[in-house]
Amino acid sequence: MxxxxxxxxxxxxxxxxxxxxxxxxxxxxxxxxxxxxxxxxxxxxxxxxxxxxxxxxxxxxxxxxxxxxxxxxxxxxxxxxxxxxxxxxxxxxxxxxxxxxxxxxxxxxxxxxxxxxxxxxxxxxxxxxxxxxxxxxxxxxxxxxxxxxxxxxxxxxxxxxxxxxxxxxxxxxxLFWSQIVTSVYTAVTGVPVDPYDAPPSGPLFLALRLTPDGAYNVLTNWILGVGNSAELFHIVYTKLAPGVGINAFVVEAAFDGGGPWYLHPALSLVVLxxxxxxxxxxxxxxxxxxxxx
Incomplete structure (x- = not known):
């Protein structure tokens, strides 16, 4: 070589x-x-x-x-x-x-x-x-x-x-990717986004994991087995804990049945x-x- x-x-x-x-x-x-x-x-x-x-x-x-x-x-x-x-x-x-x-x-x-x-x-x-x-x-x-x-x-x-x-x-x-995505989503759809109770929107959650660090978090959260999210692992766990409200986007908290197929954590490999x-x-x-x- x-x-x-x-x-x-x-x-x-x-x-x-x-x-x-x-x-x-x-x-x-x-x-x-x-x-x-x-x-x-x-x-x-x-x-x-x-x-x-x-x-x-x-x-x-x-x-x-x-x-x-x-x-x-x-x-x-x-x-x-x-x-x-x-x-x-x-x-x-x-x-x-x-x-x-x-x-x-x-x-x-x-x-x-x-x-x-x-x-x-x-x-x-x-x-x-x-x-x-x-x-x-x-x-x-x-x-x-x-x-x-x-x-x-x-x-x-x-x-x-x-x-x-x-x-x-x-x-x-x-650094401000989450705010950018939610602002654009609201402007396009007219649906306000509350991170404490995020709408079950596949495109919204997909956009949040399109940055390299977001895809990395999704992939490592999958490896750790804590949930499907571009947030850090302990934030994902806290979001999914019963009776706890936290500012975070987690697929299991927004969707019944795990969300659409393109939100599967394995696809974060494709993003990277x-x-x-x-x-x-x-x-x-x-x-x-x-x-x-």
Missing amino acids: RWSPLARSECRTVLTSKGAWILAALVVLWGFRPTYAGWDAVGRNITIGYVQVGVSLFLPVGALLLSYQSLIGERTTGSIKFLLGLPLTRMQILFGKATGRFVGIGVAMVAATLLLAGIGLVEHGPFAPLRLLGTLAATLLLGCAMVSTGVFISTVTRRTVTAATGVIAYFLVT LVWLAVPLVLARRVFTRGDAL
Whole structure:
């Protein structure tokens, strides 16, 4: 594989930077949040819940910040001319960049997951190892999707400040995604949305899980067995508890019979794969057909 030296170089760039390990530390420090609701929801598997809590908040933006300069940085320094002079096609350059960044971020996420698993093992005792492995696989898929998005931003922009603006825009949109979706739904249908008693609308619930972090939460909640929702696991459990009212969208609380087929948690895999594939396809189209300089 002629692109493998480039991928190794990108991986070293990530792993020798402070950013990857700051990201891992933030996942551990924010993720380790013992709560009564979390323990009641999954028992000793709360250790796996710690991974979900830390990853869903920090990994999407962290992966973007560690990958959005992958090509724009080469342009601003002029080293893109050296890359283009290598015996590599533009597609191989793009693939090497994306693969190297993903592996570097993936190593940091594996380290964070193992550290959280060790802390949880000491604090709470044994947990379900297969569920931890499933959550780790979902975490790596989320990281891969976000690296793909970061490489896309780096490919289609010409200035570092523009690429950074794209990262900030992504963060703001996903941060307020629930409010955006409910506002658009109300404007289109005329039906007000009360998160305490959400309408049983398939399109509404589908839209809420179309962001990478939302799809990740749906998938890991399925692995943990707490319910079908883009919320964090302990929030889902609290929402489904008898006599408890909480501001959250959970399929089992809104629908009788589990909702329409397209809300099945397994389809969140499709959402993450789309976020992985589409940005890379678009980046390839731009990078191979446009002016790389």
